[in-house]
Each structure stands twice: as C-alpha cells, then as structure tokens.
Amino acid sequence: MIFPSSETEAGDSIRALQASGKKLRIEGGGTRGGLGRPVSTDEVLSTRSLTGITLYEPSELVMSARAGTPVSEIEHALAANNQMLPFEPMDHRMLFGSSGEPTIGAIAACGVSGPRRIQQGAARDHLIGIRFVNGRGEIVKSGGRVMKNVTGLDLVKLSCGAYGTLGLLTEVTFKLRPKPERTGTLVINGLDDARAIAALSAGLGSPFEVSAAAHLPAGIVGAAACTLLRIENFAASVDYRLGELAKLLTDFGPSRRLEELESLPLWRDIRDATPLAAPRANAVWRISAAPTHGPKIVAALQSQFAFRHFYDWGGGLIWLACLADGDAGASAIRAATKAHGGYAMLVRAPDDLRTRVDVFEPQADTLMKLTAGIKASMDPNGVFNPGRMYADV
Amino acid sequence: MSQIAFPTPDPLILARRDAILAGLASLLPDECIVSSENERRAYETDAFTSYRQMPLAVVLPRNTEEVSAVLKYCHQQGVKVVPRGAGTSLAGGAIPQPDAVVIGISKMNGILEVDYANRVARVETGVTNLSITDAVMPDGFFYAPDPSSQLACTIAGNIGMNSGGAHCLKYGVTINNILGVKFVLMDGTIVDIGGAALDPEGLDLLGLIVGSEGQLGIATEATVRLLRAAEGARPVLFGFDSSEDAGACVAAVIGAGIVPVAMEFMDKPAIEICEAFAHAGYPLDVEAMLIIEVEGSEAEMAAQLQRIIEIARAHRVKVVKESKSAMETALIWKGRKSAFGATGRVADYICMDGTVPTSQLVRVLARTGEIVASYGLRVANVFHAGDGNMHPLILYNVNDPAEQAKAEEAGNDILRLCVDAGGCLTGEHGVGIEKRDLMRHQFSDVDLEQQMRVRAVFDPQWLLNPAKVFPLDGRLVA
Numbered sequence: 001m002i003f004p005s006s007e008t009e010a011g012d013s014i015r016a017l018q019a020s021g022k023k024l025r026i027e028g029g030g031t032r033g034g035l036g037r038p039v040s041t042d043e044v045l046s047t048r049s050l051t052g053i054t055l056y057e058p059s060e061l062v063m064s065a066r067a068g069t070p071v072s073e074i075e076h077a078l079a080a081n082n083q084m085l086p087f088e089p090m091d092h093r094m095l096f097g098s099s100g101e102p103t104i105g106a107i108a109a110c111g112v113s114g115p116r117r118i119q120q121g122a123a124r125d126h127l128i129g130i131r132f133v134n135g136r137g138e139i140v141k142s143g144g145r146v147m148k149n150v151t152g153l154d155l156v157k158l159s160c161g162a163y164g165t166l167g168l169l170t171e172v173t174f175k176l177r178p179k180p181e182r183t184g185t186l187v188i189n190g191l192d193d194a195r196a197i198a199a200l201s202a203g204l205g206s207p208f209e210v211s212a213a214a215h216l217p218a219g220i221v222g223a224a225a226c227t228l229l230r231i232e233n234f235a236a237s238v239d240y241r242l243g244e245l246a247k248l249l250t251d252f253g254p255s256r257r258l259e260e261l262e263s264l265p266l267w268r269d270i271r272d273a274t275p276l277a278a279p280r281a282n283a284v285w286r287i288s289a290a291p292t293h294g295p296k297i298v299a300a301l302q303s304q305f306a307f308r309h310f311y312d313w314g315g316g317l318i319w320l321a322c323l324a325d326g327d328a329g330a331s332a333i334r335a336a337t338k339a340h341g342g343y344a345m346l347v348r349a350p351d352d353l354r355t356r357v358d359v360f361e362p363q364a365d366t367l368m369k370l371t372a373g374i375k376a377s378m379d380p381n382g383v384f385n386p387g388r389m390y391a392d393v
Numbered sequence: 394m395s396q397i398a399f400p401t402p403d404p405l406i407l408a409r410r411d412a413i414l415a416g417l418a419s420l421l422p423d424e425c426i427v428s429s430e431n432e433r434r435a436y437e438t439d440a441f442t443s444y445r446q447m448p449l450a451v452v453l454p455r456n457t458e459e460v461s462a463v464l465k466y467c468h469q470q471g472v473k474v475v476p477r478g479a480g481t482s483l484a485g486g487a488i489p490q491p492d493a494v495v496i497g498i499s500k501m502n503g504i505l506e507v508d509y510a511n512r513v514a515r516v517e518t519g520v521t522n523l524s525i526t527d528a529v530m531p532d533g534f535f536y537a538p539d540p541s542s543q544l545a546c547t548i549a550g551n552i553g554m555n556s557g558g559a560h561c562l563k564y565g566v567t568i569n570n571i572l573g574v575k576f577v578l579m580d581g582t583i584v585d586i587g588g589a590a591l592d593p594e595g596l597d598l599l600g601l602i603v604g605s606e607g608q609l610g611i612a613t614e615a616t617v618r619l620l621r622a623a624e625g626a627r628p629v630l631f632g633f634d635s636s637e638d639a640g641a642c643v644a645a646v647i648g649a650g651i652v653p654v655a656m657e658f659m660d661k662p663a664i665e666i667c668e669a670f671a672h673a674g675y676p677l678d679v680e681a682m683l684i685i686e687v688e689g690s691e692a693e694m695a696a697q698l699q700r701i702i703e704i705a706r707a708h709r710v711k712v713v714k715e716s717k718s719a720m721e722t723a724l725i726w727k728g729r730k731s732a733f734g735a736t737g738r739v740a741d742y743i744c745m746d747g748t749v750p751t752s753q754l755v756r757v758l759a760r761t762g763e764i765v766a767s768y769g770l771r772v773a774n775v776f777h778a779g780d781g782n783m784h785p786l787i788l789y790n791v792n793d794p795a796e797q798a799k800a801e802e803a804g805n806d807i808l809r810l811c812v813d814a815g816g817c818l819t820g821e822h823g824v825g826i827e828k829r830d831l832m833r834h835q836f837s838d839v840d841l842e843q844q845m846r847v848r849a850v851f852d853p854q855w856l857l858n859p860a861k862v863f864p865l866d867g868r869l870v871a
Binding site for chain 1: 512565582647748750779840843
C-alpha cells in the first residue's frame, strides 16, 4: 500500500507504476469500497496522508480540501460558520457495515449526493475545482475556486462520479450553502406509491421550495406508509410554508408536521438507505428515473420478484433491496428501466455477483466507445481502478 | 488592426467549394442552404462584432437527422464545421472561417413536450431561452438560466457556453438545469445522453458537453428542468457612495447566511447608460448600485429585505429603493438586462467576463478602472456581484484600429488580473476566439493537453469549431 503525502509524491508513484505496467486501486476511508465492480490490482494507493482543508472562505461559500480529508472534519469546520455541503452526501457505512471515516475525495470521485439533490443539485453541481494525477503521472487542474467558470473543457464534472477510473483526485473544491435556520417535515400517511408520488410532485411543483421529498411504503419505517416533504428555511418561513403545503395537499388526506428533532434522523436514514441495510446479505439497487415513472418501474418488478423499496427525489430515486440470488433481479430491473427510462446501479452485492452482473446501466455501443475513449485519454495504460465501472474499461 | 489570428484557410477546401455545395444540396432542400455572398454575410460574425469571416456556406437543417447527414458528409470530406445558435456570443464562439460550413439550428425551434409532474421540458435546441419560460409561465413555471440575451439566444448556444444569468446565484447555470441532450457527433452518430433521470448513466458526459463550445458535437434536443416560480419576487436598489461599500455589502449579505436570488452590481457609468435607456428609476447620485432580488410571500420578502437593509445600512447605503409594482420590477430588470445593448448606443464596447473570488471584487474593480484609464479608454461595470462574475465593458471606437487594439490589450490585462486574483478568464460567456490566446495564463500546458486529449475522443481531426478555445500553437493532433 502506498501513502503519498503530497501531490508530487503521488505523481511520482503513479509514473513509476504505469511505466512498469502495474495497476492501482485507489482507497480513501475505505467506507464505500463495495461500490462498483470488484477491482483486483497489484497495488493500493491510500489518500490517508493527503489531508487538510486548504482553503475555506465562509463569506465566499467555498472550501477546498485534500482528497483524504475526513468528511466529518469538513462538516465540523463548516458547521462552525453555519454552512454545509449543499448536496447532503450519503454515508455508506450503514449500508456496507463498514467502519472508518468517509473522505471528501470519495464524495467527489463517487458523485455522492443525498435527499437535497432534488432541490439543490448533486455533488457534481457543487464541485467547482479539482486537482488530480492522470494515468501519465501528470498533475492536472480543472475548474478553480470561483462560483462561475466556463474556461476550457470541464474535466471537473467528468471526474465527479467516475469512481476513480480517470485519475487520482488530490484536491477538491466545493461550493457551500448556509445551513437552514430550521427544518420541518410534512407527513401524509397511508398513500399507495402512485398517489404518494403525485403528492410529492404537487409539493415539488409548488412555490414553497421543498428541499427533499420521499415516500416510504408500509413496513419500511413503521406499519403505515409515510409520504414526506421537507422544508428548510428561516424559521418563520418553515412555519408558513409547511402550512401552505398542507393546504395544497389536502386532497391527499390529513397531514401532520414533524419538527426538527424528529425530522433530522428520519432524513439521515433516508439519505443513508438505512431502512434497507439489514439483512446485510441482501442486494441493494438504486434506480434513477423520471419521478412519475418510479411507481411504474416498481409495479413492473413486483410481479417478478420479491423486494423492499422506498423512494427519494420525489419518486425519481428508487432504493430496492432483494435476495442476492441468481442475478439479484438484474434482468428484470434492466428491462424495466429500458421500458420506462432510467438507470439502475447495483449498489451492494457480494463480489461474485458484482463481477457477473453489470453494476452500472449497460451503455449503447456508441456511448461505450466514448467512455472507453475518455478513459484512454486520461489513463492510457489503465492504471486506475481497472474494471471498476465496466469490465473492459 | 486585428490581433486575434485565424488559421489559414485550407486552399484545397476553398477550391472545392462548388463540389461541397453540391454535396450539401444533395442532403438538404434549397431553403436550408445559404450560399450567396449577400446572405452569407449575415453569418460572418456574432456579438463579438470586431471580427468577421465569411463562411464557405451556411446550412440550416430542420431536424436531428439532417444535422447528422451534414456532419457525416463534412466528416467524410474533411470540411470544418462551425455550429451556430442565434449568434449572440460575446466571445466570438460562432464566428466562422472561410473554409468552414456553418450549421445553424435556428429552424429547429420546437417545444416538444412539457411535463409538469416531472418538472421537465423537452425542446429542440434552436428554441430561444426565453420562449421556454414564456411557454410555461402561465402555469407558474420557468426555465432558470437567464442570460441577458435570453430573448434571442438559443438553448443550443446556452449548452455550448454553459450560460448563466443574473438569477444563477440561486438557481445555477445551464448545466445545473439540464438533464439530457440528443447529441450528434462529428461523424454523424446520434447519441442520447441523459434524459429525465437525475443520476447520469455512467460517466457524466453531459457535464463534459455542456460548456464545450461546439467542439465535441451538436446538441439538437435537450431535456431541461422547469422550476416553479416563487410566490413573489422583488428587486431592491441599493445606492452607495463608493464601490468599496457596495462590494463589502455583498460579502456581508452572504456571510450572514442569506443567498438572494440575484445580486447585481453597476458602477456610475453603467447606471447612467442604463437609466438613460430604460428609465428604471436608478439613482443617479451614487457611485455604485446593487440590485438585490428576494423571493417568497409578502411577509417572507419583507423579513429578508429587513435583514439585507440592516446590513446595507451598516455599509453606509445612501439610497434604498424597493420596487412597488410589477411594472417597476420589469423596468429594473429591463435596465440591467439591456446594459450591453444600451452601452452599444453610446459606444462600441468589448465585454469582459472574468470571475474573481468575491473578496477580491473591490480590489479588481479599482484596478480595472486604472488599467482601462492607462490605455486612455473608458469603462462601465455591470456584473453579477454575488458570484464574482465581472463584466467590465471597455468602450472604444470600432472604426479606429489603434483604439480597438488598445481596448483588446486592456481587456487582456483585466483577464490576467482576474486569473491572478484567484479567478478565471470566463464565467459564463465562454473562451471562443476572444480569450483563446490567454488560456495559458490560466492553464499549464499539461492541463491544456489533457483537455485536448479528451477533445480528440470526439473530434481527432479538429473539424469542429476549430479556431476556438485552444491556442492555435501547441495543439495535439491525432
């Protein structure tokens, strides 16, 4: 295992590795190593020694940190100024039963977002600058530290969610937001999936700035189905907006409010897919689709195999857990996403299953050609995380 | 005296013009081909009007398949292509070259589908930015990015430049408001990237394509996000006796945890020019003005404004003027959004687009004034203060070549200043030809080479918009 303590050291190591034809797996805190296809390599590079916040300007809503910096350290520093990472990144430790500290580099590399993605955007929408080592061992920068930047090709977004297959991120810069003064959630019980998503669509299509919208079918966190809409704002606005939202949604049945203390842990569980974490042997999928197509995809699957599921992003993100037998529902799921539009990712499954079954949505040949070309343009000898996203890339 | 170089036209292509026109004519009906010199002249420049180049030909395809056919043909024939939206680029992004075919998408301007439940619209990319909002506004929705040219500019151009606007402080720029494109590659291959889902399929190709300035392909359809408009919106004018106070006020508002929908800055010359044009009621006895817009219910707007006004008072605000009606609101924004056009009535200008950290705004603004004055020219500043995206308008006379050269030199100095202050060359207008030769000031050769290697995956022969973005020397050729 290599632990470079600087970008230059990392570049030297990678240059040496690629010259000798060796392959490298990149590891941050090791809390989400189960994401993507299993990777077997000659060497592992840990970002453990690449740490530290390098820039934090609260009045500019911007923060840079080296890739191995623990997310907890960053959130702590931001909280001291009542600020936050706006995209509410998921913590995968519940799902993977992993320990250790998630790192900011992995948030960028895996494009990790959470419930607020529906309103504020994803990790990629807030990642404004990166420094990375490419497969030639060269140190490259893209983007910067300013809020608006269209200078040159955007390798920042390309690298965000590339699962470390294009380069080793050494430093990342994120846009921030002020923390909301208060959080409140409106709950409607007892709706079926399609009706629930209609309620969420009505809420998200209202002027009240719903910051998260989820539906937990019966049995996910209690006997009754819960449809949840979150408002985050100044205290007076939260009160007002929850009231207006309740009026708007009266057709969907009686609603009640969850105040902050009840609301926060619930959204943390939704963010981390905690309701589907146990039993650990189950496979877990995430399916991203148009919100109103979510219930259609679920209905198409229900006749084919048994699973538990819930919705985030107003219905546009389906979390689904099933037995890790056979292909763990892959062929049925992929047929459903083909029919209704959308992409499925096998998030958690034993290694052999994630080797046999496509983890990411299989791409059309034309797109696969672009993907392979981009990989080769950044990492010509295939040093980084070989096969993490696709078997041959 | 033109200072920005164009590549030497390929004489073999020029010599084959008739054959190439015949080839295009076999793919498209007559009304889709612009070949006479008179008609081609309309396409020889964009909003970066000091440079002009006559294109080989202009084609105006009617659908994705025709775009694909033209690109495939040009690819086979080794003919360069310059994609064009409405030609409103301030960076020369749509300026053609004599050996290139312009592909304009203006005939493809339909709104194909509006889906409120999923809050998206599918459009042809020749549709203008504002017409999307116009189509959904009666139902209370809007498309968020609002470049000043939104009445004319197309979604294709917005995708090319990753355009922003005054309200992107809260709502983001093009990439944050688009979910998918139908995209035609240089060899004519049609690919669908993204769609209605929020997660990307694999690598974030959409993130790469948006802002790629027509160098990777041509987007013919787009799925854009629609947002529900707030209950109300109100811009407020804040006049200050100094730019320093105005700049410090911007930082203090954000530091207080308030992110307004928009925070726009104008200096005295810009206020005078815009007020004379729009009669928006801008204060004329101040050195600097902020337009800060808040949104929400009446009570919410009042509460937010109260906090902002308190902060402004702490920064010695001289005039606070709230919009009292929808008409006043419209006038306030008309003044701001017509700033470039209004300036054009007073003098020729080039518009810079550097972005700096907001803590550097005041210093960069002062230095900008000194730089322009040192060239014996005048400057008006009107820009997006909340995100540090500056737009100094350098005034000059386009018919005086020496003055034009000075204006460009001053502009280059300002952009270098922005980069050195921790910012970038362009926040929302794009590199185009205008800032191409400054790229090495922001990027190392390694940075640029990595970008060019990615570019080569899409267009190894440099046929797509080839005179733009990357310095002409040192290009990686496959």
